[in-house]
Amino acid sequence: MEKMELIAPCHFGLESVLKREVLDLGYEIASVDDGRVSFWGDAQAICDANIFLRTAERVLLKVGAFKAETFEELFDKTRALPWERYIPKNGKFWVTKAASVKSKLFSPSDIQSIMKKAMVERLKEYYGLEWFPEDGASYPIRVFLMKDVVTIGIDTSGVSLHKRGYRQMKVKAPITETLAAALIMLTPWKKERILVDPFCGSGTFPIEAAMMAANMAPGMNRSFLAEEWDNLIPKKAWYDALDEANDLVDVNVSVDIQGYDIDAEAVKAARQNAKDAGVDHLIHFQERAVKDLRHPKKYGFIITNPPYGERLEEKKNLPELYREFGESFRLLDSWSAYMITSYEDAERYFGCKADKNRKIYNGMLKTYFYQFMGPKPPKRG
DSSP states (O other), X not given: OOOEEEEEEOOTTOHHHHHXXXXXXXXXXXXXXXTEEEEEEXXXXXXXXXXXXXXXXXXXXXXXXXXXXXXXXXXXXXXXXXGGGTOOTTOEEEEEEEXXXXXXXXXXXXXXXXXXXXXXXXHHHHHTOSSOXXXXXXXXXXXXXXTTEEEEEEESSSSOTTOOSOOOSOOSSOOOHHHHHHHHHHSOOOTTSOEEETTOTTTHHHHHHHHXXXXXXXXXXXXXXXXXXXXXXXXXXXXXXXXXHHHHOOTTOOOOEEEEESOHHHHHHHXXXXXXXXXXXXXXXXXXXXXXXXOSSSSOEEEEOOOOOOSHHHHTTHHHHHHHHHHHHHHSTTOEEEEEEOOTTHHHHHTSOOSEEEEEEETTEEEEEEEEOOOOOOOOO
């Protein structure tokens, strides 16, 4: 199959995690930039990336990149790209998103309409048509401009990859599935070790951890836009990727994963989400306040997303909440704790300085991933 360049966007600050995932799938990295990893692959790679990558937001098929400082340049260079290679005569195509950073062209709506016109002109010429029915498969185009360099990709995923299909029940301020998976992968947690999330909300951290432990591919139970692209991807490629994903699953894995929350509704939602993900038998959820966090075993992990206090009335409760969290953590002999928060005084009230902290953008919100490392367990003889 023909080699193509694929682009996988991710959260800013987590490119290294996604790069490792792509390499583990056996594909060659083309480049790593802020918020995205590009790699080389064939049609099979599009299926594999969508089904297996835990930390990518979507998978784009790169059509081209060029420099453009004027709309005329944008039109001419977009028109020069080989659109007929990707979009069939009846394909539905439009520029669904344009983002511009530090570039002379910055109006998304103008960029979108000019590029669509250029594509139409190119395809008119190639197919000898004056009008396109656009009643076939969808080929949504995403474009980002950075310092006047225009990068264009066709979205193969459709709905963002963080939507695994299990989180129907939502609570306020949830963490996305892709971000939760990436943060777990930044820790040394392995399925043999205990994992507790004392602020579990809708259960995303415990569910993502359980899916990793059971070797469940995140995209197994959903569909993707490119499944309709018969002109580019043979149906067999999707079946092969799904067969491989199914073969890898081990639902009988033995784990100790727990999720607590003070909110009974959140715990109920988390249980339902875990059930929908097929991992409810691997997680123990309980209504419990962080001040009551206890565990008899040693060398466990806490990975959590405590409240940030985005609303003013909640902010006043944060010092006490983080203080209680810190006190509970100090009672857990030899445990490690990892928390993502935008609360500036997190370390101060938690009561100790993190061994490491990492800046991560959760959407537009700047957060820090604080890492309090416990000792490593002794090696078994």
